[in-house]
Amino acid sequence: MKEFKHFINGEYVSSASGKLFENRCPVDNSLIGKVHEAGEAEVDTAVRAAKAALKGSWGKMTQKQRSEMLYKIADRINERFDEFLDAECLDTGKPRSMASHIDIPRGAANFKEFAESMSHPTEGFRMDTPDGAGALNVGHRTPKGVIAVVSPWNLPLLLMTFKVGPALACGNTVVVKPSEETPATATLLGEVMNECGVPPGVFNVVHGFGPDSAGAFLTSHPLVDAITFTGETRTGEAIMRAASVGLRNVSMECGGKNPGLVFADCDLEKAVGGTMRSAFVNCGQVCLGTERVYVERSIFDQFLARMKEEVAKLKLGRPEDPEANFGPLVSLEHRDKVKSYYDLAREEGATVEIGGGIPDMGAELNGGAWIEPTIWTGLPDDARVVREEIFGPCCHIRPFDTEDEAIALANDTNYGLACAIWTENSARAIRVAQQMEVGLAWVNSWFLRDLRTSFGGAKQSGLGREGGVHGLEFYAETKNICIKL
Numbered sequence: 001m002k003e004f005k006h007f008i009n010g011e012y013v014s015s016a017s018g019k020l021f022e023n024r025c026p027v028d029n030s031l032i033g034k035v036h037e038a039g040e041a042e043v044d045t046a047v048r049a050a051k052a053a054l055k056g057s058w059g060k061m062t063q064k065q066r067s068e069m070l071y072k073i074a075d076r077i078n079e080r081f082d083e084f085l086d087a088e089c090l091d092t093g094k095p096r097s098m099a100s101h102i103d104i105p106r107g108a109a110n111f112k113e114f115a116e117s118m119s120h121p122t123e124g125f126r127m128d129t130p131d132g133a134g135a136l137n138v139g140h141r142t143p144k145g146v147i148a149v150v151s152p153w154n155l156p157l158l159l160m161t162f163k164v165g166p167a168l169a170c171g172n173t174v175v176v177k178p179s180e181e182t183p184a185t186a187t188l189l190g191e192v193m194n195e196c197g198v199p200p201g202v203f204n205v206v207h208g209f210g211p212d213s214a215g216a217f218l219t220s221h222p223l224v225d226a227i228t229f230t231g232e233t234r235t236g237e238a239i240m241r242a243a244s245v246g247l248r249n250v251s252m253e254c255g256g257k258n259p260g261l262v263f264a265d266c267d268l269e270k271a272v273g274g275t276m277r278s279a280f281v282n283c284g285q286v287c288l289g290t291e292r293v294y295v296e297r298s299i300f301d302q303f304l305a306r307m308k309e310e311v312a313k314l315k316l317g318r319p320e321d322p323e324a325n326f327g328p329l330v331s332l333e334h335r336d337k338v339k340s341y342y343d344l345a346r347e348e349g350a351t352v353e354i355g356g357g358i359p360d361m362g363a364e365l366n367g368g369a370w371i372e373p374t375i376w377t378g379l380p381d382d383a384r385v386v387r388e389e390i391f392g393p394c395c396h397i398r399p400f401d402t403e404d405e406a407i408a409l410a411n412d413t414n415y416g417l418a419c420a421i422w423t424e425n426s427a428r429a430i431r432v433a434q435q436m437e438v439g440l441a442w443v444n445s446w447f448l449r450d451l452r453t454s455f456g457g458a459k460q461s462g463l464g465r466e467g468g469v470h471g472l473e474f475y476a477e478t479k480n481i482c483i484k485l
């Protein structure tokens with residue numbers, strides 16, 4: 001049986017308390033291994049190691065040397081691709097076909113893409129002074145310090161490295177608290193760090209839960225300088241409260257209840273294909289996923305019929321099944337949550353167009369966290385199923401009559417992460433995208449990611465932007481140096 005230890009100061013260490021928790025595979029609920037749960041002592045050791053590393057050889061490296069190290073990390077992840085793939089698929093149950101195209105390549109790319117972050121030009125202004133000699137203002141960046149990275153289970157390696165990459169590129173050190181559901185790839189990354197010569201203390205991992213556990217101990221640790229988080233909005237609020245002590249900076253990518261807007265002038269097959277992906281890929285466990293679909297009335301029946309045809313074709317199966325494109329949810333606990341929304345949808349008056357239950361996967365897999373991909377129609381706009389993030393393979397499809405109505409419906413939410421607009425009319429696409437209250441508006445696409453672009457949410461979907469140079473605002477401290485001439 002596997003044992004997942006903390007990675008602190010370049011070494012794998014157990015918890016002094018001897019506390020362990022189980023890590024189970026959602027495919028069949030089999031036991032993968034036991035995970036050490038960090039107490040305050042391990043978190044403190046990790047944070048202090050990270051603090052000390054800032055002053056060691058890491059802190060003295062040039063930007064070029066750090067970039068070279070990040071390239072090496074990316075290359076090493078790619079060399080150990082299959083180990084990362086196995087670990088991610090075992091923890092999450094997701095199809096290998098998906099993880100090998102998205103999770104692991106992006107996990108590596110996140111180090112390469114952000115390697116040069118700090119070399120982005122800083123601002124400079126010459127100013128006049130009364131004596132006529134003038135002064136020069138030069139922006140100067142320094143690392144922020146120890147960054148706490150609290151990451152979720154849906155795209156474990158991808159979302160963790162999306163934070164670790166730029167944090168290291170900017171010269172910080174990190175303490176990662178991966179989700180308790182998915183400890184494997186963060187643990188494996190420790191080996192890669194050592195193989196690439198990353199100095200001890202630069203990258204640390206502590207395992208455990210949120211409240212009264214590693215997550216809370218880490219985010220309230222006074223030597224943590226900033227916290228980056230991806231997960232549920234309510235967890236984000238708890239972390240902000242912890243960060244308010246000592247006025248630490250936070251970057252938050254939180255929940256979504258993202259709309260898809262399908263206009264009659266769309267390319268129907270593109271819209272169906274894109275909406276299928278946005279609602280059902282990764283079993284609907286993507287914060288950017290579409291859970292509300294608004295379709296212009298004249299094509300509503302046709303669109304719905306095509307979606308049902310495509311859902312019926314989804315092939316549920318084990319990660320290694322080459323035909324399977326749909327895995328289980330991450331855990332039985334999360335399955336219970338999603339299933340409770342399936343039940344609620346019926347109570348709220350939905351028509352279940354397809355799915356709505358737990359599939360019979362056969363004796364070997366029935367213990368797993370399987371759930372049917374589901375489409376509903378007929379719910380009122382104030383139904384909880386239409387308003388709350390479910391984070392499962394489901395969507396509600398509703399007709400609209402005018403562009404203004406579609407925009408109003410789409411924006412009628414506390415969230416504001418992403419949207420997908422389907423139309424072949426470019427003027428409409430731009431007009432609608434500009435009015436969407438979101439951080440990410442996709443037109444005739446979804447989850448198409450250029451890592452140089454800004455990433456983050458509006459309203460209760462997040463705080464701040466990461467990605468490209470936008471991450472510099474968070475991962476680096478900018479100081480203005482004013483030189484009197």
Ligand SMILES: NC(=O)C1=CN([C@@H]2O[C@H](COP(=O)(O)OP(=O)(O)OC[C@H]3O[C@@H](n4cnc5c(N)ncnc54)[C@H](O)[C@@H]3O)[C@@H](O)[C@H]2O)C=CC1
Binds near residue numbers: 231337
């Ligand atoms: N990418 C996203 O936007 C994600 C959204 N979710 C949403 O959140 C719901 C709940 O899933 P969870 O895994 O429970 O998400 P969560 O937001 O509770 O967990 C995310 C991370 O935060 C940590 N955490 C939890 N409470 C904490 C606290 N008080 N202080 C510090 N760290 C804390 C967790 O251990 C985990 O590492 C899902 O059903 C889904 O709706 C979940 C995962 C990812």
Ligand SMILES: O=C(O)/C=C/C=C(\O)C(=O)O
Binds near residue numbers: 154155162285449
């Ligand atoms: O492409 C990214 O950087 C992130 C994608 C997905 C999420 O953020 C998420 O599901 O949380």
